[in-house]
Amino acid sequence: xxxxxxxxxxxxxxxxxxxxxxxxxxxxxxxxxxxxxxxxxxxxxxxxxxxxxxxxxxxxxxxxxxxxxxxxxxxxxxxxxxxxxxxxxxxxxxxxxxxxxxxxxxxxxxxxxxxxxxxxxxxxxxxxxxxxxxxxxxxxxxxxxxxxxxxxxxxxxxxxxxxxxxxxxxxxxxxxxxxxxxxxxxxxxxxxxxxxxxxxxxxxxxxxxxxxxxxxxxxxxxxxxxxxxxxxxxxx
Numbered sequence: 001x002x003x004x005x006x007x008x009x010x011x012x013x014x015x016x017x018x019x020x021x022x023x024x025x026x027x028x029x030x031x032x033x034x035x036x037x038x039x040x041x042x043x044x045x046x047x048x049x050x051x052x053x054x055x056x057x058x059x060x061x062x063x064x065x066x067x068x069x070x071x072x073x074x075x076x077x078x079x080x081x082x083x084x085x086x087x088x089x090x091x092x093x094x095x096x097x098x099x100x101x102x103x104x105x106x107x108x109x110x111x112x113x114x115x116x117x118x119x120x121x122x123x124x125x126x127x128x129x130x131x132x133x134x135x136x137x138x139x140x141x142x143x144x145x146x147x148x149x150x151x152x153x154x155x156x157x158x159x160x161x162x163x164x165x166x167x168x169x170x171x172x173x174x175x176x177x178x179x180x181x182x183x184x185x186x187x188x189x190x191x192x193x194x195x196x197x198x199x200x201x202x203x204x205x206x207x208x209x210x211x212x213x214x215x216x217x218x219x220x221x222x223x224x225x226x227x228x229x230x231x232x233x234x235x236x
Contacts, residue, residue: 006051008074009074009075009076010049010075010077010122010123013122014118014119021112021116022112022116022119025104025109026103028103029048029100029102030100031097031099032098033095033096033097033098034172036092037078038089039089040059041089047079047106047109048077048103049077049103050072050074050077050099051101052161053095053097053100054071054073054099054161055078055093055094055095056068056071056093056096057069058093058094058175058176059092065178066176067177068175068178070137071156071157073159073161074160075126077126078093080126080127080130080131082106083123083127097161125230128230129227129230136219137219137223140152140217141178146177146184146187148216149177149219150173150184152220153176153177154212155212156220156224158206158209159227164207165205166203166206167203170184170185170199188204196215197212
């Protein structure tokens with residue numbers, strides 16, 4: 001059972017009475033880097049409300065290659081398909097950056113959706129923002145360069161983790177972008193030479209956010225707008 005005030009923004013926006021009821025069904029869990037929380041095509045066992053760290057929703061191809069569709073931090077929950085009433089996961093959800101989350105079994109989640117009106121509203125609002133992010137991500141992957149997409153991805157990771165230091169390998173970043181590791185290595189070297197980031201083994205630090213925004217494609221601004229509208233709706 002979770003006891004302290006939640007950091008997750010869906011849960012933190014709830015009236016006290018709803019949170020007190022909801023927290024009885026929550027368990028704090030550690031998010032381990034690379035851990036698969038929900039497997040594609042499998043029935044839901046739990047949903048997760050990140051308190052820190054980032055969870056990626058990815059598509060898995062027959063070759064074993066994966067490509068990220070969306071990312072979730074403390075602003076949201078995994079999996080959105082559970083909000084919509086689905087019994088099985090559309091995609092794989094894995095830990096992109098380590099942290100912690102509040103986990104809830106799917107039966108309790110369904111019951112809380114039915115019984116708690118503000119919780120239900122928050123979930124639907126988040127689902128709309130998540131859908132907007134996913135659609136924009138698909139368009140971005142088909143149009144923009146690896147450098148633009150990489151800058152956008154790093155900025156979104158920074159927003160969700162609320163930290164300029166991202167525990168991240170180039171190999172994992174390449175998987176999320178759906179490109180080769182040499183392609184990411186070249187982009188990372190370019191961004192580092194421009195003074196925008198610093199890369200050390202297993203860690204990327206953002207040194208110049210404004211400069212990185214200038215490199216990123218327009219999709220970053222559009223995706224950020226989706227979530228700003230969602231967060232504004234959360235408190236009204």
